[in-house]
Amino acid sequence: MDDIVTGYLATWNARPQERGRLLEEHFAPAVTYTDPLAQVRGRGELGSLIDGVQAQFPGFVFTPVGAPDAHHDQVRFQWGLGPEGVEPVVIGFDVVVLDGEGRVADVRGFLDKVPG
Template sequence: MNHVVDAYLATWNAAPAEREQLLAEHFSPDVTYTDPLAQVAGHAGLHALVDGVHAQFPGFVFTPVGAPDGHHDRIRFQWGLGPEGAEPAVIGFDVVVLDDAGRIRDVHGFLDRVPA
């Protein structure tokens, strides 16, 4: 579980070229992502979404909050987004569903705390 969460957060933190490699390695080509603010599909859709988050929160990083939990092909975990080493400005909770190869196929995101 930790490996999947680490790869997921690394993808959200990566620069575009590295992100493409991480998407190819850890995400199914037909990945779907849904949260209260976005719904995208495929590597290109997720790549564009991450670019948008980087533009909205320059210099912020995603970090794990607490320990992941999972069963079968599902993993849930909480994450924070904020300046490195500081209290996260945003806290969210994601559930990922893995495909048969162990790659992330679906992401269901929830936002627990967002700035005003």
């Protein structure tokens, strides 16, 4: 469970040259991602979404908030986004569903705290 969250957040924090490997390792080829601001399908579109988030929040990092919870092939966890080492500016909650190989196949994201 912790490995899923660690790999997921590492992918969101990775620079483009490293992200492709992490997407292949941790996400299914046809991964779907839906949150209040975006809906994408496939590793390529997810990588482009991550590029956009990193451009919007330069220098910010994703970190785990609290402990993940899981059952069957699902993991839910809260994350923070902000400058490293300080209180997150954005806090969200994701539920990921895994494929048969333990990779993320579907993400349902929610935003709990967003700056005004």
